[in-house]
Amino acid sequence: MLQWEYRVIHINVDAGPAPQPADPKTASDHLQGALSPSYLAREFPEHYGKDSDAARRKLHPAEQLQGFLNLLGREGWELTETSQVGPLLMFFFKRPLRPTPKLIEPAREVASAATDTGADGPATGPIQVDPINPAEG
Numbered sequence: 001m002l003q004w005e006y007r008v009i010h011i012n013v014d015a016g017p018a019p020q021p022a023d024p025k026t027a028s029d030h031l032q033g034a035l036s037p038s039y040l041a042r043e044f045p046e047h048y049g050k051d052s053d054a055a056r057r058k059l060h061p062a063e064q065l066q067g068f069l070n071l072l073g074r075e076g077w078e079l080t081e082t083s084q085v086g087p088l089l090m091f092f093f094k095r096p097l098r099p100t101p102k103l104i105e106p107a108r109e110v111a112s113a114a115t116d117t118g119a120d121g122p123a124t125g126p127i128q129v130d131p132i133n134p135a136e137g
Contacts (some may be wrong), residue, residue, distance in 0.1 A: 003097040007077055011065070011089045024048045 024037035027048070041048045069079065077093040084090075 004094045005097045007072070007091070007093040007095075009091040010090055 010068060024040040024044075027040050028035055028037045032105070072079075072093060076095040078095060080094050081092040082089065
């Protein structure tokens with residue numbers, strides 16, 4: 001009988017702070033000239049520097065969510081439903097329950113005549129197994 005495991009993720013859809021104007025001149029105008037465009041560009045390079053557009057694009061929520069969902073997909077999770085639960089947006093995932101691997105005790109073989117034997121008898125160290133061809137261990 002196929003069994004499932006589930007994962008539930010809450011996605012925060014809070015709008016957050018208002019978006020910043022794209023350039024220091026627009027921001028200065030928005031502030032009615034209280035701060036000059038040169039001051040804004042110098043003091044807030046992460047918002048108004050030459051790399052700010054690339055940084056903003058990297059942090060777009062849709063791209064963040066897409067990357068997150070792809071990560072879960074690579075782990076075998078399938079998005080089955082999204083639901084609004086009160087004020088929360090919930091994402092429901094499922095995947096087949098993976099059986100827990102069982103530990104296998106290493107087989108003990110009688111040492112061959114070529115094995116060094118001490119006073120206590122044949123050596124009983126760990127057995128080396130070739131991972132490509134386990135029969136040649």
